[in-house]
Amino acid sequence: MVKPVLSIITVNFNNNLGLQETLRSIQSQSFTDYEHIIIDASSTDGSAETIVKYAAETPHLSYWVSEPDKGVYDGMNKGIAHAKGEYIFFLNSGDFLFNGNVLDSIPFDGTNYICGNLRIVYSNTEYEDIIPPEEVDGLFLLKSFLPHPASFIHHSLFENQTYRTDYRIVSDWIHMVDNIVLKGCSYKHVNILISNFDSTGLSSTNGSIGLYERNRWIKENIPARIYASLMELDNLKNSILGSIIPMANEKKRRTQKRMKKAVLLLSKILK
Incomplete structure (x- = not known):
């Protein structure tokens, strides 16, 4: 495959139904300059069979594996190791792109961190839209976050720094703080609804762990x-x-x- 503009990485563990929804949203995209990488953590619910079927349907799946890992960030790091795109985008199982042309609307212009809007879905009738600021400073990120499933991250930011696996929930936030605030990488907000976020995932259902880990990192750094x-x-x-x-x-x-x-x-x- 010629080097693509975008590498989409999907991490999955025993979420076959959510994985199917994620894959459908990717297949529906009019944007085609991407590769797809799926890292499955030895699921036992039929996820591997879903990936085999998906591989037969799309030329964009460049790599997939189903094997044990040490958590979601270990899986994401495995995906990064195989990614060839200029930008990396994490869309994990259960999350899905908002519509069929959303990726065509992203200006892949070399900006280090391109961030759009995210919809957190709580039920069929309840949701919340997360809209990042036009500019990001240290005060914002120390108190808040940028929506990871709506962020397109330049591959160069992972060359010497992958996600820390000693944190269960906030390693993506640590990566944001270190690169956007401490290293001063470029940032751009695009006012587009990128994806719907599965509110039943680990980070959503373990808020106390996330708060503890964030405070731990702040105290240490x-x-x-x-x-x-x-x-x-x-x-x-x-x-x-x-x-x-x-x-x-x-x-x-x-x-x-x-x-x-x-x-x-x-x-x-x-x-």
């Missing part, structure tokens, strides 16, 4: 005094006093750039 100062600054920005102080857009942009430079300087000091 950001000095307590500096973290407290950042939170105080954020509280001031969101306070009543902060809201009544007029601030032009240009001044706000300058403040965000200064904040980013401060966080980058902190990173160099810590290293």
